Amino acid sequence: MSVGEITHIGRPTNRVDGKLKVTGQAHYAAEYPADDLLYGYIVGSTTAAGRIAAMDLDAARQFPGVVEIFTHENRSKAAWLDRSWRDEVAPPGHPFRPLNSDRILFDGQPVALIVAETFEAARDAASLVRIAYDVDAHCTELEAKRAEAYAPPKKRSGIPPPPDPRGDAEQAFQNAPVKISRDYRINAEHHNPMEMFATTCVFEGDGKLTIYDKTQGSQNAQGYVTSVFGLRSKDVRLVNQYVGGAFGAGLRPQHQLFFAVMASLELERSVRVSLTRAQMFHIGYRPDSYHTVSLAADRDGRLQSIMHDAVASTSHYEDYQEAVVNWSGMMYHCDNVKLTYQLAKLDTATPCDMRAPGAAIGVTALECALDELSYELGIGPLEIRRINFASKDENTNKQFTSKALLECYSEGAAAFGWEKRSPRPRAMKEGRELIGWGVSTGMWDAFLQKAQATATLKVDGTLEVATAASDIGTGTWTILTQIGAEAFGLPLEDVQARIGDSTLPMSPVEGGSWTAASNGSAVQAACDAVKHSLFKQARKMANSPLADASFKDVEVRDRRIFRKDDPARGLSIFEVMHAAELTEITEQGKVSPNLRQMLKYISYTNSAVFAEVRVDEDLGVVRVTRVVCAAAAGKILNPKTARSQILGGVVMGIGMALHEEAMTDHRLGKIMNANLGEYHFPAHADIEDIEVIFVDEKDDKVSPLGVKGLGEIGIVGTASAVANAIFHATGVRVRDFPITIDKILNSPRPS
Amino acid sequence: MNQIPHHPQIPIFLTINGTLHELKVEPWVTLLDLLRERLSLTGTKKGCDQGQCGACTVLVDGKRVNSCLALAVSRDGAEITTIEGLAENGELHPLQVAFIERDAFQCGYCTPGQICSAAGLLAEGHTPSRAEIREHMSGNLCRCGAYTNIADAVEDVLMPRIAAKEAAE
Numbered sequence: 001m002s003v004g005e006i007t008h009i010g011r012p013t014n015r016v017d018g019k020l021k022v023t024g025q026a027h028y029a030a031e032y033p034a035d036d037l038l039y040g041y042i043v044g045s046t047t048a049a050g051r052i053a054a055m056d057l058d059a060a061r062q063f064p065g066v067v068e069i070f071t072h073e074n075r076s077k078a079a080w081l082d083r084s085w086r087d088e089v090a091p092p093g094h095p096f097r098p099l100n101s102d103r104i105l106f107d108g109q110p111v112a113l114i115v116a117e118t119f120e121a122a123r124d125a126a127s128l129v130r131i132a133y134d135v136d137a138h139c140t141e142l143e144a145k146r147a148e149a150y151a152p153p154k155k156r157s158g159i160p161p162p163p164d165p166r167g168d169a170e171q172a173f174q175n176a177p178v179k180i181s182r183d184y185r186i187n188a189e190h191h192n193p194m195e196m197f198a199t200t201c202v203f204e205g206d207g208k209l210t211i212y213d214k215t216q217g218s219q220n221a222q223g224y225v226t227s228v229f230g231l232r233s234k235d236v237r238l239v240n241q242y243v244g245g246a247f248g249a250g251l252r253p254q255h256q257l258f259f260a261v262m263a264s265l266e267l268e269r270s271v272r273v274s275l276t277r278a279q280m281f282h283i284g285y286r287p288d289s290y291h292t293v294s295l296a297a298d299r300d301g302r303l304q305s306i307m308h309d310a311v312a313s314t315s316h317y318e319d320y321q322e323a324v325v326n327w328s329g330m331m332y333h334c335d336n337v338k339l340t341y342q343l344a345k346l347d348t349a350t351p352c353d354m355r356a357p358g359a360a361i362g363v364t365a366l367e368c369a370l371d372e373l374s375y376e377l378g379i380g381p382l383e384i385r386r387i388n389f390a391s392k393d394e395n396t397n398k399q400f401t402s403k404a405l406l407e408c409y410s411e412g413a414a415a416f417g418w419e420k421r422s423p424r425p426r427a428m429k430e431g432r433e434l435i436g437w438g439v440s441t442g443m444w445d446a447f448l449q450k451a452q453a454t455a456t457l458k459v460d461g462t463l464e465v466a467t468a469a470s471d472i473g474t475g476t477w478t479i480l481t482q483i484g485a486e487a488f489g490l491p492l493e494d495v496q497a498r499i500g501d502s503t504l505p506m507s508p509v510e511g512g513s514w515t516a517a518s519n520g521s522a523v524q525a526a527c528d529a530v531k532h533s534l535f536k537q538a539r540k541m542a543n544s545p546l547a548d549a550s551f552k553d554v555e556v557r558d559r560r561i562f563r564k565d566d567p568a569r570g571l572s573i574f575e576v577m578h579a580a581e582l583t584e585i586t587e588q589g590k591v592s593p594n595l596r597q598m599l600k601y602i603s604y605t606n607s608a609v610f611a612e613v614r615v616d617e618d619l620g621v622v623r624v625t626r627v628v629c630a631a632a633a634g635k636i637l638n639p640k641t642a643r644s645q646i647l648g649g650v651v652m653g654i655g656m657a658l659h660e661e662a663m664t665d666h667r668l669g670k671i672m673n674a675n676l677g678e679y680h681f682p683a684h685a686d687i688e689d690i691e692v693i694f695v696d697e698k699d700d701k702v703s704p705l706g707v708k709g710l711g712e713i714g715i716v717g718t719a720s721a722v723a724n725a726i727f728h729a730t731g732v733r734v735r736d737f738p739i740t741i742d743k744i745l746n747s748p749r750p751s
Numbered sequence: 752m753n754q755i756p757h758h759p760q761i762p763i764f765l766t767i768n769g770t771l772h773e774l775k776v777e778p779w780v781t782l783l784d785l786l787r788e789r790l791s792l793t794g795t796k797k798g799c800d801q802g803q804c805g806a807c808t809v810l811v812d813g814k815r816v817n818s819c820l821a822l823a824v825s826r827d828g829a830e831i832t833t834i835e836g837l838a839e840n841g842e843l844h845p846l847q848v849a850f851i852e853r854d855a856f857q858c859g860y861c862t863p864g865q866i867c868s869a870a871g872l873l874a875e876g877h878t879p880s881r882a883e884i885r886e887h888m889s890g891n892l893c894r895c896g897a898y899t900n901i902a903d904a905v906e907d908v909l910m911p912r913i914a915a916k917e918a919a920e
Binding site: 015021117193196277473640685 | 796801835863900
């Protein structure tokens, strides 16, 4: 087979960064060498609210190897205005400023930075710092603050507030023959990427810094540094080539970035600061939330009323917001809808986006409630979802650019064997284990963001594509390489992607599942522009075989540009560049949302999740033995890495269903399980069989590539499918997530 | 590495990936920090620094060990294999190949620990089954959720080896 026949788009492709990752050669933020490197270690507050009364730093200062200790009393000057501290994704409020004053806003708040010649010296000296606090009353318990909840007065950019009510949901609820109203609680979760947050700030001299940071956005973090410290943009380069997971925790600049840069500027040396695992529980979290969902239907199962009221936690200093309840207004057809979303302030750090922010909790509550309604109606849980299929977004009255959800239901159900399900709970049993099957719908935005890229074709026919995107495990390196290789008909090894560097063309943060669509389309546009340039040069040549051709008549493949109708008539890239006296051709590509189209259309990914659980009847132990996730996500660039994205979302959804919660001692305002032993997320033993199906979905509007994105959809609906399966297995409905053994055993058993 | 006055330096020998290292380290330095901060072997990862995640797994005298829980001085004389030493003569270890083929990682941060752990597991002689693999790999957390693919990759390498061993017996 000649390279010309290779199609890269849609082909299962091994990661191009795979070899580096399996040999330990991929370097993460804490792994870049620097001469004369200093180590910073953060000391955290041990109280949740109050003021620092006194600090005893003598013992720490005298510890051999300690170079400097920074506190609020000697912190160097930084920006004065809130807006200088506000990064691209900051919610409204006053962004946290490390060491700004003696005021304590949350437990674990950084209050000092020890800088020493070795990591061990910094760590050990940190343990010698003694701090006395004037303690204020605190509250970390959402339940206690529900009465004071408020609708956020200032909207967070990019987050739609709940839509206005439509119809008369209260009246329709009263009039409907079948109805339920239920309260759900989803406990706070922590991202816990495997790589701990770290920054290596290399002091280059001449006022220049090269910063290796764990972030989902090199340009967002670079902008934060220049703005906070008043540095010139050209003096600060921020690199995040490999990111050891993030799941949203790396969207906003984290404390270690501030500290590494501050210490580096003050001491004029290179500095590395890593957070500890415990400290990573104080940098933002998926908010704690309460949901009341009221659903009513006619006897045929058609929804007559949907009401969803949610209260979620935020900090005292920022109004963190996500779209929690909006999904309840658009996942199903219903004429009477009323949705509210409120915040309650706690003495914690500001929550931050965590995989499918908003949807992961809001959809879980809705999908459990819909399951409950289906039993009230005596209509199958899959059937009720089909009956209420929404063919447009009823929140905005816009058309979907595509929605192959019915195909997700049918293909997922077939793969799962759903038709063999017994409708009655507690009807399936094997040995000591009750078996249950549950289903849920999932939905997530398909965004296109502004992004830019360059493509450079070299005289030897190889290609480089560049954009300041990040790969947090998402496969970005690989899909951008595939897109470049596809455009020029090259083998993958002849294409070099460049990402993870703030000096590259403009990119949004890596989040929201938009990178493949946005940066991918920008790379494709840049490649098209290069092909245009190449064609112009080729046509200009004396006796050019392409002289009478137009651009649409030609193709570039296998290091040649030639006529599609007569591949023999063409020129090698070398010949064209040589004649034009060029060594390379570089062009820009950019994409931005089509605002005119957005007036009429809106795009989402959709999914159907089927779960099987086995519950030990005596012990209450739940095993998730099978999950089938059928997703409709437009064009799939790389089925191999795409499948992994869904697997990862499903695994995190199983964690949400069964394991994950921050356990706070509200008397102390402290998270008591701030470690990976006691904050359990799924381990190998927890994960059995997961099948991923991508249903065929053509979408020529969502993005130039037809891609929708896959980072989040896998988690949405998974926790509810598992919860619904637990009910089907046991007849016990637990409405407090995670569904742990105690909650199952303590629920009254159905007669 | 910066030397600090008044800090005792203990002389030790470690064979790391086949190379003998004569080292002086303070008694409180973990094997993990020695590898990462002093020997530039950053393939071994720090995920929790308290023995709960397995990202720092290396082979010490052929057995898998959380290097964050091992003080370097306590392993004087040991043979250490890290992810950088698994490939031989430029040929990837079969587990490394299988991890790439099965897409058994996403962010890649737990990967060296997963692979070293699986390499240790191959030598432990457990009953060959999917359930056993899952159980005995449970000390290695993966937040990206690549577990099913990791189990596939380990199975790809483990099962033929056991079959070959049984055939030989």
